[in-house]
Amino acid sequence: MLAAHGMRGLTHRAVDRAAGLPSGTTSAYYRTRRALLTALVRRLVALDQAELEEAARRAPVPRDAEDLVAGLAALTAQRLTGEGRQRSLARYACAIESVHHPELREILTPRENTAREAVRAVLTAHGVPETAADARTVTLLTCVDGLVFDRLVHGGQVSQAELRGLVAGALRTETADGAGR
Template identity: 85%
Template sequence: MSKPTDRRTVLADAAIAVLARHGVRGLTHRAVDRAAGLPSGTTSAYYRTRRALLTALVRRLVALDQAELQEAGQRTPVPRHPEDLVAGIAALSAQRLTGEGRERSLARYACAIESVHHPELREILTPRENTAREAVRAFLTARGVAEADADARTITLLTCVDGLVFDRLVNGGTVSPTDIRALVAGALRPEPPADARR
């Protein structure tokens, strides 16, 4: 991915890096100026308040995540077998635990916590449709999951994977294919008959 030249985007990317490395308390206009290699006062000229800076950061984070998921979905055909889906999710999880992906993951979870107190951030962070999500849903319906149920199972599966990524960020380690295999098996489990649920 080429480096952005637009000043607002450069500052938002620097803010993501600062948040990932220093946490919410470390996210200051001066710290972003330093991280971007720009003169003191540049960030505050573009984003006058901390709230404005945080909102720009979250918008940029979501745009980068969406681009990553769109690309992943377009690069990989709809999985035909459970192991194909396991491999695809494992690759994305590894991407989110290393390098730039790890930095974005740390920033994303910090923003998620912050959004508890700032509903406008929560609205920006709400998961959106993308080709990767569509591929999971298409896989489930192709394997016999009712269309009405496939969306809920897709959300549950991806939320659980997100939880595994969070756990490995905090505690170390990787998301193993075995972890993902169990989640995929759960998403494919047949719904019990209505009378069995009573």
């Protein structure tokens, strides 16, 4: 509903129609629009977490930068097609809505999962100090998320070259004089 019609299209009646339920069913479970939206956000986050955990189980643990690029490419492709695209559109609509409803922001806060741990492990294995690896993991995944958002809005796919550049930046280490290598 949300992906197809935006935030204004998310109503109790619209959910009832889309789910083939008798009128009033959704409002019996979620009395207010805020309750409906909160339940939706919780479900989106649960689906995203399950997807990331499943991807981590199916794919080999990334050992190097190219493995990490390949994993990120698979993730971005999934987020831009089919059900993943619909969920991404809904997630971004909810993220914008969280500006006005801070309780949603807490639910949408990125969670630890095996995918995040894998990114962090690649960074530390390539010499990024552990404290920097935490911050760079967040930055890298936020940049990837931004690319997904851009492609949802403007079309196209995220290229491996773009992902390679982001991974290279995350792997860059600082020398004693502050220059990167």
